[in-house]
Amino acid sequence: MLLLYVVFSMDNLDEYLGGRIIKITDLKPETLLYLKDHGGEVVTATFKKNDKLFCRRCLMVIEKLPIDFQYCRSCINLGKIQISDELLITPTDIRYPRQEDYLVWDGQLTANQSKGVRELILAFQQHQNHLVWAVTGAGKTEMIFPLIEQVLLKGQRIAICSPRVDVCIELFPRIQKVFPKTTVGLFHGRSEEPYHLTQIMLATVHQLIRFEKAFDVLVVDEVDSYPLAGNLMLRKAIQKAKKDTGIIVYLSATPPKELLKQVKQHKLSITRLYQRFHGHPLPEPHCHLLLKPTQFLKINPRLRLLIARLIKNKQRFMLFFPQIPAMKQFAKQLKKLYPLLTFVDVSSKDEQRLEKVQQFREQKVQAILTTTILERGVTFKKIMVIVLDAQAKEFSKTALIQIAGRAGRGKDSFDDEVHFFYQVYNQQIRKACDEIRYLNQQAKK
Template sequence: MINHISELFGRQINSLELSPTIKQNAMVTFRPAIIITKGKIRCARCHAKLKPVEARLPYHHYYCYVCIQMGRMDTRHSLATFPEPNKFPVIESPMSWRGQLTDLQQQCANQIVKIFEKRQRHLLWAVTGAGKTEMLFPAISWAVSQGLRIGIASPRVDVCIELFPRIQSAFKKVSSILLHGKTKQHYQYSQITICTTHQLLRFYHAFDVMVIDEVDVFPFSGNDMLHYAVQNAIKPGGGILYLTATPDDVLMHKIKRKEISVSYLPIRYHGHLLPTVKIVKNQHLKRLVDQGRLPKSILQMINRLVKQKQRFLLFVPRIRDLTLVSSALEKANINCTYLTVYSADPQRLEKVTAMRSQAVDFLITTTILERGVTFPGIDVMVLKADDEVFSASALVQIAGRVGRNSARPTGQVILYCETKSKTIKSCDRQIKEMNRRAREIK
């Protein structure tokens, strides 16, 4: 139940969640949650067109089955909102981060400030490990000093969880909040909001400037509802910065049509090139994995890395492969400690923490850890890299887990496959192309 009016600033909330006092506030506006015009039904929150047969309730009512995971909306409900007042304290020198950007990072950071100032729509195409988060700091600092409200969103919970403490630490004087489906923190009106893109469905014309990180990744890429959520959450005429290392076809099309501007950062913060991939073909790899076995060469590589205390991630395409690969390791009697992890794993966050604290030698993982999570000094192996699950962008992101730390800016990226697929060739080509661009500016 919302009892304080600030919890409604710039949000769109089911009127049933408001206290009687809030409902009586003259500044609170209400609009139908489900809009019916000329026989067509649309959800006001997520903008989905609803099929009457699927949305029908008794007594001629309808509900939205598309965004129901965010709370039910039906024709008996209203969406309540309060215009964003930007009611924040004046903070002198809001940035507490005292780090140093490289010359190239500083150039990008200056550009982001200008994008925010002019409220533009812009894509920063930066390689994995370029230090995108730190490059945001000057622009966030400027926005806070102007009394603006800032939103930072990503499709992945893991990305948000890793990003939040870094933003908190860099802006200790500024109110901030982390929102995602698993958070237990009670909502509070804050100047900086870090959230999953799904959480943007709860906002309405709230943010003056927004950053959308990992824009090419599921579930944001190609999702009309989440793209609408972004446009609805930003104030009309607000500025949006898109961040990615692997832009999808939609972004490339927008760039070509000059709907958004673009800038590039092809080199990591430490100045080293991206680790290139090593492609290793193994006949009958899929059949062996399906039998709970692994080729001798792969087992030898795993054993070698464990003995060298070289920590790594072992990627597999499907959840069922986690058990199969675990069975193969047990049969091989390799003396190692590891965990398996996937998107719906209830202990996913704890397992990532175990890897980060070096409590295990390695993780066997699906693509859930392809991006947004950093483990310093690791190597990477991908089993069945030619599987259709692995897109070229996914393989680029997986390779990008390696060499992110200046203490160990290199490392191994091994793609095990039966055939050198188009996606593997594309991954190899993209990394080499970014390295070529990087050499030109070094």
């Protein structure tokens, strides 16, 4: 088979290489010719199956519209694909410059993590899809370092994806730092950096729609989180983006039922990591029934008592709200009642989200008010975690477990407290608390 060397000089070919799906009309004729000559494949933009018309890029059904030029509405955000279009799937047989000792990291893995690493590498060698069920704070990122190294040593390519852009952004510098000898790229809808071929790719799951049979190993972090959960197009994109011989590695602290079912059916191998890297159990939430609403007398007096104590003790804390308006309202009252308290509030709509999170991390403010946007992917030390209106529908069992998992992450603050406040004790609160207790019991075995 013809192998491509990475040519960074000629016509910026690396902008196209690596299993990208590109409309041929978007390519210069000479580029198209070159890519075709080197293994690129021209295909029609649609295909028929069971009398339905499907889009080759996003694999969704193309619904007929009452217009002349039919197009795929599902992936329109990535540029319009008409049914008469032709697409180029760009070459994927690429030879990367070979190195030794790719991994530059002097950290230590725990015995549990090492066992996980062995299982991951075995799955890679046996071409077996794998799930890592690791409790929050177990150190799953460090566990994939040796796997990445194995992939690189074989001259192969790996993508690490998450549905959440914040998770990708946090992960990127960590991966770049420990793999300085190869190319690492970070691509998502909001990044300025245009796509180019890299041996390690970090990206949102959305980006995978643009790829076909591109990766030898595809790691999907936070597989249970929004917007991946329940999104058929994204689930298809994951399957499509890996090579036929490639594998998918799912990482999750709260794996979805479908994956656990696949484990039972032996379609998926599994690593279970019930212990946090520091060996201490997950903080179990303290549950408090509030007889009056959170906003009662502006801020419920029971909450005021707690907040006053936190301020007096200079204890840092995170306050989780189900919705942005409730958070904003609370922030206003907080400012009035405690003018000396320093805090920031962040939500998905906040342009300065990353900067504000950084302020809290650097201890420039004592508290952070947030929605579920910070339920995962962030690590702070010595904090109390408080959930208000824990009965709200936005706080699923998974969200509550993830939020509780923000506490106790540091070696010297493993016993950070978690508090759930609610007006109704419902299923999701009970299930979240039960699961945390279950995981702690398993960890002791």
